[in-house]
Amino acid sequence: MKLKYSLLFALLGSFIFVKAQERTKDLEFYLNQAKISSPLLKxxxxxxxxxxxxxxxxxxxxxxxxxxxxxxxxxxxxxxxxYDEVLSNGQSLDALLNVNYDLLNKKRINNQLLSIKLQSDSIGYAAKISALDLNRSIADQYITAFASQEQVNFNREVLVLFRKEEELLKTLTRSNIYKQSEYLTFLVTLKQQELALNQAELQFKNDLATLNYLSGITDIASVQLNEPKLKSERLFIEKSFFGQKFELDSLRNENQKTAISLNYKPKLGLYANGGYSSSLVLQPYKNFGTSVGFTFSVPIYDGHQKKMQYNKLSLASATINNYRNFFSRQQQQQLNLISQQITQTDVLFVKINEQIRFSKGLIEVDAKLIHTGDLRVADFIIAINNYMSAQNLLRQSTINRLKLINQYNYWNR
Structure with a gap:
């Protein structure tokens, strides 16, 4: 019997553990779901x-x-x-098998294949940049939702602290150690904290729903988000990923130039046919035969259209270079700005953590004084509010840093 109950509890514990694991999601999960659900990538x-x-x-x-x-x-x-029989022959019947072959078409076909390859490369680049944009938006929303979750957890911890002290303060008020007005002041602050918790929970649900929407997830069950693990990849970029777009544009420009040049080359084709062709007038049973021939053409004059088309491509090439140079400068400026903001945020953490340590120590001291009735309730509330402000600043700075890293990693390609 004991073995039976032991197995039952073990199975129950395993079920609870699995369910708990199902409710815990990380950033990678949402990134994968977004890629699977994206109609653009498909x-x-x-x-x-x-x-x-x-x-x-x-x-x-x-x-x-x-x-x-x-x-x-x-x-x-x-x-x-x-009809005049000289023109119509009165009647005729043809049944032919025709073969056509362009002798000088190899370069045109190769250039066409290159054009298709460049098109395929452009599609591949569009897929990569779309996935990159999707990852950035999902990561940014995940960070936002995680921040909301952390706000809920912090507000809940503070509320536990308030409720714990409220019970003690109620007892001390009944013993006339504290005035009724001080107790009511503390109670109002506690109710405000309850409202803050409710508001934070609602905000987390909204942020999580937005994250699910962007990821193509229809499940509305509440989940626990793991802390996002993002690190800035501060590497020297010898060849920018975003620069591939301009390279592809330049290659397509050259491909079009080659196509124009090939259009002005001579064209030579062979053809052959065989079968039955007859007017059905004279010995129609003998009208089986074959024929062979060729076609040849060479452009001579078209009003200098070739030169004009080359001029258009030259203008397009200059435009591509202008956009490439401008984007290169903008990308570097963006990276420098974000890197500077990350550094400044890192410096800020030292001061924030010091403020949290002082605020937490003050609360611990004030809590002991509350027990003996040697501290005003208003001072205790101020100490808690200072601690909450410092924690909120730390949390906000952490979230801002994660978002900055997300932006930096996007542009550092």
Whole structure:
């Protein structure tokens, strides 16, 4: 029997532990859920696959193209009225197999394949930057929700302290050690703290709901958020991730320039066909045959359109360089500013922790004096408020630092 109850309690304990684990979520969980739920990332993934199919189509066009054609005609002449038989032959029947092959198309196909590859690279870059933006927004909202959760926990701890002292103060007031007005003042402060806790709980629910919304999570159950582990990656960037966009734009510009140049190259094609073609007038059973030929073309004059198209591409190239240089300066300024803010925040922590230590020590001393009736209740409330202010400043500074690190890591790519 004891063994039976032991197993039962063990299973119950395991169930409670698993449920507790399910209610605890970390930043990585929300980042993964957001990526899974994002329709934009799925769209870009499908676009990348489609670009791969475009490459196969382009390669297929470089091979000989075979088509089958058939046509029939009958133009009757009734009482001398009808089409001129010299033109219409009266009737005809064709059934041909045609083969066409462009001899000088290899460079054009290679340039087209390069264009598709650049398009695929652009889609890949768009997917990466979209994932990066998504990670930044999710991390920022996670930090906000975590801050709200910490505010709830702190307000709850302070409320426990208030309620503990309220019981003692009630007893001392009944013993005429403290005045009724002092007890009521303390009670009003306690009620305010209860309202502050309720407000903090509501804010946490709203921030958590926003986090779930951004991550594509429909579960509305309350969870416990783990502290986000973010570290600033202060590395020297030799080649910026964001600079890839301008590189791709430049490569596409060169690809278009090559395409224009190829359009002004000679074109040579071969064709052949075989089958049946007859007017059905003279020995139609002998009208089976074949034919071969070629086509050749070379541009001579088009009003200097080639030069004008090159000029447009030169302007586009200059625009790309202007945007690249401007963004490079802006990125470096952004990194320097955020780095400076992180350093200043780190310096602030020393002073805040010192203030918390003094405030906490004052509360401990005041709590002992309250027990003996040697301290005014108003002074005790002031000490608690000072402690709460210092803790709130520490928490806010911590959250600001996490958000700054999140921003820094985003731009430091």
């Amino acid at each position: 769209d870009l993934e499908n676009q990348s696959k489609a670009a791969g199919i475009d490459s196969l189509i382009a390669e297929a066009t470089s091979k000989p193209q075979v088509t089958g054609t058939s046509s029939g005609l009958y133009a009757p002449i009734i009482k001398g009225y009808g």
